[in-house]
Amino acid sequence: MSAPASTATTRVVTTASAAEADRPDRRAARRQATRDEIVAAAWELVREKGLAGLSLRDLAARVGLKAPSLYSYFDSKHAIYDAMFMEGYLAFEAGWERLAAEATEDPAALEGIDLLRTMATRYVEFCTDDPARFQLLFQRTIPDFEPSPESYAVAERVLAAAAERFGAIGITDPGSVDLWTALLSGLASQQIANDPGGDRWSRRIDEAVEMFAAARAPHLITTITRSQP
Amino acid sequence: MSAPASTATTRVVTTASAAEADRPDRRAARRQATRDEIVAAAWELVREKGLAGLSLRDLAARVGLKAPSLYSYFDSKHAIYDAMFMEGYLAFEAGWERLAAEATEDPAALEGIDLLRTMATRYVEFCTDDPARFQLLFQRTIPDFEPSPESYAVAERVLAAAAERFGAIGITDPGSVDLWTALLSGLASQQIANDPGGDRWSRRIDEAVEMFAAARAPHLITTITRSQP
DNA sequence: GGCATACTCCGAACAGCGTTCGGAAGGGCG
DNA sequence: CGCCCTTCCGAACGCTGTTCGGAGTATGCC
Numbered sequence: 001m002s003a004p005a006s007t008a009t010t011r012v013v014t015t016a017s018a019a020e021a022d023r024p025d026r027r028a029a030r031r032q033a034t035r036d037e038i039v040a041a042a043w044e045l046v047r048e049k050g051l052a053g054l055s056l057r058d059l060a061a062r063v064g065l066k067a068p069s070l071y072s073y074f075d076s077k078h079a080i081y082d083a084m085f086m087e088g089y090l091a092f093e094a095g096w097e098r099l100a101a102e103a104t105e106d107p108a109a110l111e112g113i114d115l116l117r118t119m120a121t122r123y124v125e126f127c128t129d130d131p132a133r134f135q136l137l138f139q140r141t142i143p144d145f146e147p148s149p150e151s152y153a154v155a156e157r158v159l160a161a162a163a164e165r166f167g168a169i170g171i172t173d174p175g176s177v178d179l180w181t182a183l184l185s186g187l188a189s190q191q192i193a194n195d196p197g198g199d200r201w202s203r204r205i206d207e208a209v210e211m212f213a214a215a216r217a218p219h220l221i222t223t224i225t226r227s228q229p
Numbered sequence: 230m231s232a233p234a235s236t237a238t239t240r241v242v243t244t245a246s247a248a249e250a251d252r253p254d255r256r257a258a259r260r261q262a263t264r265d266e267i268v269a270a271a272w273e274l275v276r277e278k279g280l281a282g283l284s285l286r287d288l289a290a291r292v293g294l295k296a297p298s299l300y301s302y303f304d305s306k307h308a309i310y311d312a313m314f315m316e317g318y319l320a321f322e323a324g325w326e327r328l329a330a331e332a333t334e335d336p337a338a339l340e341g342i343d344l345l346r347t348m349a350t351r352y353v354e355f356c357t358d359d360p361a362r363f364q365l366l367f368q369r370t371i372p373d374f375e376p377s378p379e380s381y382a383v384a385e386r387v388l389a390a391a392a393e394r395f396g397a398i399g400i401t402d403p404g405s406v407d408l409w410t411a412l413l414s415g416l417a418s419q420q421i422a423n424d425p426g427g428d429r430w431s432r433r434i435d436e437a438v439e440m441f442a443a444a445r446a447p448h449l450i451t452t453i454t455r456s457q458p
Numbered sequence: 459g460g461c462a463t464a465c466t467c468c469g470a471a472c473a474g475c476g477t478t479c480g481g482a483a484g485g486g487c488g
Numbered sequence: 489c490g491c492c493c494t495t496c497c498g499a500a501c502g503c504t505g506t507t508c509g510g511a512g513t514a515t516g517c518c
Contacts, residue, residue, distance in 0.1 A: 182437070189368065190407070297468060
């Protein structure tokens with residue numbers, strides 16, 4: 001949660017010395033801390049009142065400010081949504097990298113269809129864990145919101161990583177990837193919209209994965225028959 | 230834009246007789262006509278400015294009124310959304326019944342997997358034709374909106390009809406129906422959210438249907454091999 | 459025909475929203 | 489100390505959905 005590189009010093013020049021380099025960061029760090037606090041409070045409010053129920057006066061009150069003060073930290077309400085968007089995708093990316101690390105550590109447990117199953121399960125969990133986040137990241141539901149290029153770059157990065165992992169297990173055509181994303185996002189959105197808190201759709205994940213694998217990656221499901229000679 | 234059947238002529242009086250029964254309908258008919266006009270204008274506005282971009286002052290202006298006057302016809306803005314919700318599902322039901330009629334008329338062309346294919350194609354077309362309608366009917370995106378029991382009954386009726394048709398072609402377990410709805414709504418929502426106006430996901434419909442049929446209704450796809458002795 | 463009634467319609471206003479502006483405080487630097 | 493830049497906020501603007509009270513009008517009854 002440290003400050004991005006670009007926001008750092010701004011100072012430059014002066015006469016140098018090592019300790020002097022991070023002194024101007026004092027204010028910058030404080031500023032970044034407040035920004036983070038605002039975004040965290042925004043997540044809280046959004047979980048309580050829904051994604052569209054976020055009010056700047058409420059949000060400001062929760063961090064001990066008045067509404068106009070937020071404009072010292074963000075250009076607009078959409079800029080707050082944008083910061084949340086990026087944070088959400090960073091969390092998604094972190095989960096993804098955790099999964100990749102597990103796969104490296106114990107390749108046997110996460111190869112072939114097991115990897116697909118785990119990917120699907122984690123994805124749907126990630127979505128249902130926080131419906132407001134799902135709405136912000138994967139549905140485009142806020143009237144005129146579009147993520148900034150920097151935020152969108154994070155989103156594309158993680159999607160590219162997923163596609164690459166797909167290629168590594170032998171699923172290369174883009175049609176299959178699109179079919180996969182449609183299938184998973186469909187499960188998640190149906191679950192959230194029509195059975196919130198339940199598991200009417202999420203309990204179909206395994207069947208969905210098997211259906212997908214049978215049609216799109218048959219080479220992944222031969223292991224079962226091989227284990228019964 | 231003709232009046233519904235129940236509203237009748239409005240004509241004249243004379244001396245009692247049968248015409249007297251629909252005389253009190255005069256105002257009711259006019260009222261219903263205005264309601265319909267308001268809902269039609271709301272659809273227009275929603276297509277132009279997005280589902281959440283609907284403003285009562287704009288809407289009133291479009292039908293030659295001021296905002297408070299709308300409250301003679303609807304209890305609230307949500308009541309207008311509710312009327313649109315019902316109208317949307319009635320349109321969906323009409324499309325569905327058209328399909329059912331075609332299937333009855335020409336059973337050969339719409340049996341087995343062809344029926345699935347047509348259902349899927351029509352559904353995704355229905356969604357992408359009007360993204361605002363898709364959002365209102367199938368995503369729950371308006372902050373505190375919930376359809377009234379009467380409106381929701383329409384929604385359930387058409388879903389039940391679809392499930393029944395599923396049973397008729399031999400797909401009986403509810404898990405398959407849920408998987409089907411997840412798959413189709415996933416295709417539609419990805420198409421609308423990530424490639425509006427394009428066909429990146431909608432062109433995968435046939436593959437999706439074949440994938441689903443292979444896993445969930447294998448009895449529907451044997452005809453191909455049978456035709457090559 | 460005349461009167462009472464009900465329905466439509468709207469101007470004004472209220473509370474809430476995101477946002478802007480101007481000025482009042484506060485901490486860091488010469 | 490004085491300067492400056494940042495932070496903070498009260499007030500206000502234009503927008504939103506909604507309520508209220510009072511006009512104007514078409515209807516139903518006698």
